[in-house]
Amino acid sequence: MRGEYEAYWEWSVFWRSDQLQSCTAEAGQDTADSVAATWRVFFDTLPEAAHILDLATGNGVLAAQAADVSQSGAKRFEIHGVDAADIDPARFVPSVASKLDKVEFHPQTRLEHLPFMDREFDAVVSQYGIEYSDRSRSLAESIRVLKPGGQYRFLVHAADSVLAKRCALQHRQARTMLESGLFPAQERMLRHILVAENGNAPAEMAAAQQSIGEVGTLVAKLDADFAADEDRSLVDRVLAAVRGLPELRKHNDPGTLLDMADNVRTLLDAQSRRLNAMREAALSERQAHEMLAELKDLSGGDVQIEAATSGESEHRIGFWIAGEKRPERGLSPRREGTT
Numbered sequence: 001m002r003g004e005y006e007a008y009w010e011w012s013v014f015w016r017s018d019q020l021q022s023c024t025a026e027a028g029q030d031t032a033d034s035v036a037a038t039w040r041v042f043f044d045t046l047p048e049a050a051h052i053l054d055l056a057t058g059n060g061v062l063a064a065q066a067a068d069v070s071q072s073g074a075k076r077f078e079i080h081g082v083d084a085a086d087i088d089p090a091r092f093v094p095s096v097a098s099k100l101d102k103v104e105f106h107p108q109t110r111l112e113h114l115p116f117m118d119r120e121f122d123a124v125v126s127q128y129g130i131e132y133s134d135r136s137r138s139l140a141e142s143i144r145v146l147k148p149g150g151q152y153r154f155l156v157h158a159a160d161s162v163l164a165k166r167c168a169l170q171h172r173q174a175r176t177m178l179e180s181g182l183f184p185a186q187e188r189m190l191r192h193i194l195v196a197e198n199g200n201a202p203a204e205m206a207a208a209q210q211s212i213g214e215v216g217t218l219v220a221k222l223d224a225d226f227a228a229d230e231d232r233s234l235v236d237r238v239l240a241a242v243r244g245l246p247e248l249r250k251h252n253d254p255g256t257l258l259d260m261a262d263n264v265r266t267l268l269d270a271q272s273r274r275l276n277a278m279r280e281a282a283l284s285e286r287q288a289h290e291m292l293a294e295l296k297d298l299s300g301g302d303v304q305i306e307a308a309t310s311g312e313s314e315h316r317i318g319f320w321i322a323g324e325k326r327p328e329r330g331l332s333p334r335r336e337g338t339t
Helices: 006-015 029-044 061-072 094-100 135-144 162-178 182-199 202-225 233-250 254-281 285-299
Strands: 051-055 078-082 103-106 121-127 146-156 303-309 316-324
Touching: 006 254, 029 061, 029 121, 029 146, 029 316, 051 061, 051 135, 061 078, 061 094, 061 103, 061 121, 094 103, 135 146, 135 285, 146 285, 162 202, 162 233, 162 254, 162 316, 182 202, 182 233, 182 254, 202 233, 233 254, 285 303, 285 316
Parallel strands: 051 078, 051 121, 078 103, 121 146
Antiparallel strands: 146 316, 303 316
16 A cells, blocks of 8 residues: 555555445534435436546545436436545445446546546536645646536535544544554553463463553553543544453454454554544635635636535534536647646
């Protein structure tokens, strides 16, 4: 995973799991349902056989929704999903494989360099994605590949949203756990336990007991450090995994057990990086209106912006930014891959 796509390692790790989406799901089912309903209305308005491009698709939540509208409405959409991460949605989200099979995914594809011809798509969409890229270049590419008269709709993070605040909290929690010494202590504990159970010598048993106590002290301290936090879901998952690992030695060989312990740390590191990226990508009110102005200049059409809220509540979860490419402002075609 390292190398050219080092910057997207955390997202590649995140999307190698059975989850269709991240932010709206984490915000609660009411939010996810509200956002999905808005997208369904949008996809319903598209013409039959529309070509749709989903930017920063992840595991394909928007692509799957578009495929569902296509199938239920017999619209025969052609759907493409691009992402800079190393994604493989059909493999990792089997529950919607029948929908994702209808989508052509393009992993390790930068939004700043889309591999499509000019004027190829009737709609370009993104849900919490385009703001992670070099925004000016990605917006220009989005409009380039959009047909005259085509529509775009983006849901982007807002810096003052409940999601951004939750990201900041969980990022602090993740960094605290990673820097606490918990994971080196956990590895020492597992090694001491395995040696003690194999040799059963008094010195080995004492070392195991000491390391168990060290991990227990660290876990108790972290529990206390996060006691007042409004959201402890990440903390509770990680600490439960740490507490439960010793029991797994009954059914796993030592190498597998130590790999499991390292995997907990790796996943938390990836989560920390992802949360920080989400926090940095969130747009202020000023930045959102700058994005609106860029799109208006690029597309030549009207652009609308409105607050995206959480279900029936007034809690902001981002900005909806939508518009249309004016027909008479189309760009002349160019070949794929040229600059």
